[in-house]
Amino acid sequence: IMPANLPLGEDATDFQFNFLKSGGLPLVLSMLTRNNFLPNADMETRRGAYLNALKIAKLLLTAIGYGHVRAVAEACQPVVEGTSPMSPINQATHDQAVVLQTALQNIPNPTSEC
Numbered sequence: 685i686m687p688a689n690l691p692l693g694e695d696a697t698d699f700q701f702n703f704l705k706s707g708g709l710p711l712v713l714s715m716l717t718r719n720n721f722l723p724n725a726d727m728e729t730r731r732g733a734y735l736n737a738l739k740i741a742k743l744l745l746t747a748i749g750y751g752h753v754r755a756v757a758e759a760c761q762p763v764v765e766g767t768s769p770m771s772p773i774n775q776a777t778h779d780q781a782v783v784l785q786t787a788l789q790n791i792p793n794p795t796s797e798c
Contacts, residue, residue: 700747709744712737742791749788756781 715721715737722730759773
């Protein structure tokens, strides 16, 4: 479903962004949480589908995590003259972003198979 020739290229990034904007994450998560996912498929096919859904969920959740950390970091920057100030963030949101940033550093390479 995603451009595969350059997984880190602009086309792939655009696809991921648009997939997230159009509600792709809830769709993928629902595949993982429904107890009737592929009810007529054999076990091997179902396991393969779950593995692919997990890989897609990992990619999307990682992208959202990095986006959240970036948004909090940008909100903490001083206001540059001539620009609109961003909404202030509270200490709890900042602390959560720091924990998330640390956790994201421990996620295996998002381009790897697992």
